[in-house]
Amino acid sequence: MISFHVNGTHHQVDDSRGREVLLDYLQGDLNLTGTKLCCGIGVCRACTVAVAKGGSPAEAPTIACSTPLHLLDGTRIRTVEGVAEGETLTPVQDAFLRHFSFQCGYCAPGFVMAATMFLDSLSRNPVPVADLDSAIEDAIGAHICRCSGYVRYYQALREVAMDVISDPEGDKA
Numbered sequence: 001m002i003s004f005h006v007n008g009t010h011h012q013v014d015d016s017r018g019r020e021v022l023l024d025y026l027q028g029d030l031n032l033t034g035t036k037l038c039c040g041i042g043v044c045r046a047c048t049v050a051v052a053k054g055g056s057p058a059e060a061p062t063i064a065c066s067t068p069l070h071l072l073d074g075t076r077i078r079t080v081e082g083v084a085e086g087e088t089l090t091p092v093q094d095a096f097l098r099h100f101s102f103q104c105g106y107c108a109p110g111f112v113m114a115a116t117m118f119l120d121s122l123s124r125n126p127v128p129v130a131d132l133d134s135a136i137e138d139a140i141g142a143h144i145c146r147c148s149g150y151v152r153y154y155q156a157l158r159e160v161a162m163d164v165i166s167d168p169e170g171d172k173a
């Protein structure tokens with residue numbers, strides 16, 4: 001059996017389904033439709049989820065459209081449904097809304113996941129302000145937004161990242 005957690009809940013999948021991709025499993029089996037299929041070939045990153053391995057709290061961006069289930073055995077997966085606490089948005093979700101970062105919203109879950117992982121990492125390992133722009137570029141620069149919300153995504157994330165740098169122990173992700 002292939003075994004993993006999704007947003008804190010344990011799931012098992014028969015080995016015979018190991019070649020199925022994570023995105024189909026999330027949407028079809030778990031009815032978690034927040035993770036979006038866009039290009040489907042591992043380019044746009046709309047389908048990004050967070051995956052942690054072993055006992056490490058560190059999560060890595062993972063493209064759900066192109067990641068087969070057999071590679072996820074033993075992992076902890078977080079999707080966009082697992083970011084907010086109930087009805088309470090995280091600061092970066094709130095910032096994306098306030099800055100009108102997205103239009104159609106299809107890319108938004110991927111940006112939320114990448115930004116969330118970036119801010120988590122930043123709170124553990126703050127970077128100097130002088131390096132923040134390049135760090136943000138590394139975190140979200142490869143995400144494609146067909147509605148061209150790049151500047152507003154960037155501005156929103158920078159705003160929250162500055163808060164994290166000034167208060168790394170706070171909960172700003």
Ligand code: FES
Nearest residue numbers: 038040043045065
């Ligand atoms: S839909 Fe997965 S990378 Fe584009």
Ligand code: FES
Nearest residue numbers: 103105145146147
């Ligand atoms: S808001 Fe439409 S693709 Fe980004």
